Structure formats: structure tokens, C-alpha cells
Amino acid sequence: MSFLTFFAATYFLLAVPGPTNTLLATSGAGIGVARSLHLLAAELCGYLLSIVLLRTTLGPIVSDIPFAAVVLRVAVTIYILCLAIMLWRVNTRELRDGAAVTFGQVLLTTLLNPKALVFAFLLLPLQVGPLELLPWLGVIALQILTAGAAWLALGATLGRGARRLGHPEIVTRIGAVTLVAVTGLIWIQSFLSA
DSSP states (O other): OOHHHHHHHHHHHHHSOOHHHHHHHHHHHHHOSGGGTHHHHHHHHHHHHHHHHIIIIIHHHHHHOHHHHHHHHHHHHHHHHHHHHHHHHOOHHHHHHSOSSOHHHHHHHHHTOTHHHHIIIIISOTTOOHHHHHHHHHHHHHHHHHHHHHHHHHHHHHHHHHHHTTOTHHHHHHHHHHHHHHHHHHHHHHHHHO
């Protein structure tokens, strides 16, 4: 894969709505971009840690034991559905008083994000060692930060619009529905590829 193809594919993947992007947009909507910037560090750590873990440990296990992939998918599904319930229940006062989305939630969600699988096994070159992988990871890190910031800004814009309408909870409810839809898509894709 050429560098240009890698760069474009990575940005496209990061731009697609998913669990992490939903949480970033929800935080941007609830407390604004400036107060949500720390979540970008959680997203970055989550993706990079997930990629390294997948390439070094989980990848061989999941490929050798197909049932491990099912267990992992069920665990991710349960976690994302719990996040959806939490977002649905956020009330207007909680949105005004502080972050509805925490650093730990973004970190764990990103660690479990299926996009990390695509980075680890499809977009990054498989035949290179850890040192040769560092420039590629540097590019992904920059893209994660800029795409995440765009999701925060989008959420902040949507949040202002929802507050003008008098219904700030609309954004968290949309986030909850999006998380459930993403979970459904993960399962549909799993059944179609099986």
C-alpha cells in the first residue's frame, strides 16, 4: 500500500462515526471543545495501545482460537450498550454541570474499538518490525488527534444548536442511538463475513 493510500484510508476510517467519535462529539456538545480536549489524549492512548496489543498478543490468539473473537465481540457489545444507556440517561443539569463523558470511558471505548483491528492488520504493513512501524504510528497519531478534534468541534456545534432549541439532551440521545446502531453494524458485518 502506498503512503498516500494509507493516509487517505486512515483519515476516512477515523472520520466514520463510531463509538469513540460518538463520545467525543457528545462531550463537545455537553461541555465544549476546550473542556473536552483532554479526551483526545485518551483516544490517542487507546488506539496506539490497542494496535500494539493486537499486533503482539491478541492477533495470534484470535487467529488460532475463533471462539476468542466471538467472546471479544460480545464483551465490546456489552460495553458499548452500557455506554449507550449511560448517555441516554444523562439529564440537562448533568450536561450543564460537567462532563458527561470521562477520560476513562474514551480510553476503554477506544481500546475496544473495532477500528483498531483495521489499523493493526489491514492498514499498517504486517511485515515490518516495531522500529520500522514507528513512522507509520506517528502519522496515525497525528491523524487521530486532528480527526478527534473535528469530532469535538462538530459536537460543540450540534450542542449549541440543541441548546438554542431548548433541548440539550438531544445530542446525548442521538449519541446513545448511534452507539446502538454501531453495535448492530458490528454484528451484521460479523454474520456477513462468517
